[in-house]
Amino acid sequence: MKLSAELKALENRLGHRFGDPALLVRAVTHSSMSSPTRSDNQRLEFLGDRVLGLVMAEALLSADKAATEGQLAPRFNALVRKETCAEVAREIDLGAGLKLGRSEMLSGGRRKQALLGDAMEAVIAAVYVDGGFEAAKELILRLWGDRVTRVEADARDAKTSLQEWAQARGLQPPKYETVSRSGPDHAPVFTISATLENGESDQATAGSKRLAEQAAAKVLLDRLTS
Incomplete structure (x- = not known):
């Protein structure tokens, strides 16, 4: 499968070259564009949420070896919540590559926090399926950057x-x-x-x-x- 110009640019921003480009297409396909022949990103979103959680848990344990579970939990929640995923998605302009139905597009779907957060998790899963855990881990740690080390110790939703x-x-x-x-x-x-x-x-x-x-x-x- 050949990627569109928008998705090729997104692939470059992600820094991961897909062996199976169809995974990236599915990761950016919202349910408003799904059909019997076109899968949406909901199943990938489910998987990506779990991959992100594991990477963040490992990163937090490594960043602060003296922290208690009570201290780590709110930091973890702050790093994996949809708002943070959407923030990262905006930084890589993930919205530009989203495949949306007409009504969703007209209602500003490319800027919606929920859609961006879900798509970011789906992209993480796509990289995981395509390249394995280490590829997904590298992507997450690079995109989340110093959020892991600067997340407030008393972070609360x-x-x-x-x-x-x-x-x-x-x-x-x-x-x-x-x-x-x-x-x-x-x-x-x-x-x-x-x-x-x-x-x-x-x-x-x-x-x-x-x-x-x-x-x-x-x-x-x-x-x-x-």
């Missing part, structure tokens, strides 16, 4: 931080509710509210419930601590 903020003030954990859901089934958009026992509340919108909950927690926490 927004939901955990908001819960700790509430508990420190004698409040129950925040509640998350779906305010609205829109968009097609293959690309839903969720608006989620985060509400504390004292009535403080904020909401945010994202391409998955998990990301919307994180975003809502961050908006609320930022306002409460500013």
